[in-house]
Amino acid sequence: MQPICKLLRVIRESLERAQQELQGETPAVRDLWNNVGLRDNVRCYTPKSENELSDWLARFMGRDLAGRRIVVNREVEISRPAGAGMGERTDIHVTAVSSDPERPPLIRAIVEVKGCWHRELATALETQLVARYLRGTDNRYGLYVAGWFTSDHWDPSDWRSKACSLVTRDEAAALLAEQAKNATHEDNFVVGSMILDLTLR
Numbered sequence: 001m002q003p004i005c006k007l008l009r010v011i012r013e014s015l016e017r018a019q020q021e022l023q024g025e026t027p028a029v030r031d032l033w034n035n036v037g038l039r040d041n042v043r044c045y046t047p048k049s050e051n052e053l054s055d056w057l058a059r060f061m062g063r064d065l066a067g068r069r070i071v072v073n074r075e076v077e078i079s080r081p082a083g084a085g086m087g088e089r090t091d092i093h094v095t096a097v098s099s100d101p102e103r104p105p106l107i108r109a110i111v112e113v114k115g116c117w118h119r120e121l122a123t124a125l126e127t128q129l130v131a132r133y134l135r136g137t138d139n140r141y142g143l144y145v146a147g148w149f150t151s152d153h154w155d156p157s158d159w160r161s162k163a164c165s166l167v168t169r170d171e172a173a174a175l176l177a178e179q180a181k182n183a184t185h186e187d188n189f190v191v192g193s194m195i196l197d198l199t200l201r
Helices: 003-022 028-032 050-064 124-134 159-164 169-186
Strands: 033-039 042-047 070-074 077-079 092-097 106-115 141-148 190-197
Touching (some): 003 028, 003 050, 003 106, 003 141, 003 190, 028 033, 028 050, 050 070, 050 092, 050 106, 050 141, 124 141, 124 190, 141 169, 169 190
Parallel strands (some): 141 190
Antiparallel strands (some): 033 042, 070 092
16 A cells, blocks of 8 residues: 555544544534524523634644654645745645655645535535645645534524535535545545534533
């Protein structure tokens, strides 16, 4: 197995441990919901933002992968067009030190994070992760992570709750898995996808 494939596997396994912490015996998923008070005597919540979800995941992976010669960073600038003030910034940038003398000394992977309400959820794996963060750069490896927020206590006035109900989690998982497979096959990138269950019960 190529080292970068191993790195993507390590990232996925770390996120699977994050999933266990989020929905475990003392679920950390409450960290990713805002308590917005009572509505008709019912406690209501809204999801944290995509940036806050990315922050939480980056902090978790940084702790979880400590001591493994892996560095997890947020919003790393990966390209800057001539004359532009700011280039493309990734959600989470993971860098590992390679122990193979025949490989580059640093191996990098990009993790793109979206909330289930994002209007480009179904297309951003191709149009953003692949087209902007991989194609035309020296990055070849990426993981697309969709945070799937659901709750019976979601504040009904929050527009995002309706946006997340337009497609099921299983349908989204199948679509993104197919897109990742196509990107890996057609563009010679190594791309994966993952759905995180962020249900608040």
